[in-house]
Amino acid sequence: MGIFDNLRKKNNELKIKEIIAKDYKQKYFHECKEIWKNYVPKEGQAENLQGELLREIEKLRYEAQDNGNRNWDEDYSYFCDFISKSLCEQSIFSEPEKKEITAIMSYIKECGNYAQKFNHGKTLFSPEKMAYVDDNLYDMIGDKIGQLHKAYGRPVPYEKNDNIKR
Template identity: 40%
Template sequence: MKYFEEAKYIWKNYVPKSGQADTVEGELIRAIERLRYEAQNNGNCNWDEGFELFCHYLWEVLNDEETFDHNVLREIKMDVDTLLNFDAPYLDDDVYDRISDHIIEWTFTHKGPIKREKDPKQYR
C-alpha cells in the first residue's frame, strides 16, 4: 500500500467508532476496511445489502474521470466487482490496498474533507 499513513490519518480523524462517517473520505475508508474485515475474518458469512452498498458507494465515488484515466477506472471497476462476488470472499490484501490507494489519490484531487449526507439505507 503506497498511502498507508494517509489512509491511517483519515481512519483516525474521519471514521467514527460506530456508524457512518460525516465525510466522503471517511466513508470511503470505512467502506473498504469493513469489506476487508468481513471477507478476511468472517468469510463474508454476514454479507447482506449493507456490504453491497459499500461496494456501490466505492464505485460511485471513485468512478471519476477527473482523477483517474480509463485504465485505472477499469481496474477499480474490476476490483469492486471482485468484492461484490460474496460467494468467493477475497482474502488477499492486494485488492483492498489498491482500492485504498485509489481513495487517497481521489482525496488528493478533491482536497477535502468533503461533507456528505448519511445514507439512510446503510446500517453497517
C-alpha cells in the first residue's frame, strides 16, 4: 500500500466517522414500508431494483445486528458492492450523496470482511470492527432506496443474479 492509499484510507475513515456521528431520523420510512410490503418476496430475490436493494440492506442489517457478522461470506460482500453501484448509477443522487453511499457501504463491507477474517482465525478479536450494529447507516441507505422509489414511482427492472444464494 502506497502513501496515497494510506491517505485515501484515512480520509475515508474520517468521513465515515462523521457520517456515523450524525443524528439520523429516517425520512422515507413509508416508501420503504411500501417497497417491503409490495416488492420484497418472503424468500429469494426481488423482481425489481427497489425491492432487491431493500432486501439486501436488510439482510446486511440482520447479519450484523443479530449475528455479529458470524456468517459473513461473498454474498454479503456482493450485496455491499451491488447496493453501492446501483444507487451511485442513479442520476437523482448528487456527487456528495454518492460519496456518502460509497463510504457507508464500504464501511459495512469492511466490518464484515474483518469478521470473516476473525472467524477464520486470521485476525485478533476487536468487537467494534466485527459488525456495525446501530441503525443509522442502514436507515440512511434505506432512505436512498425510498428516495429512488419515490422518484421513479414505479418498479425499476432488475435482473436476478443466479450466483447468490442468500
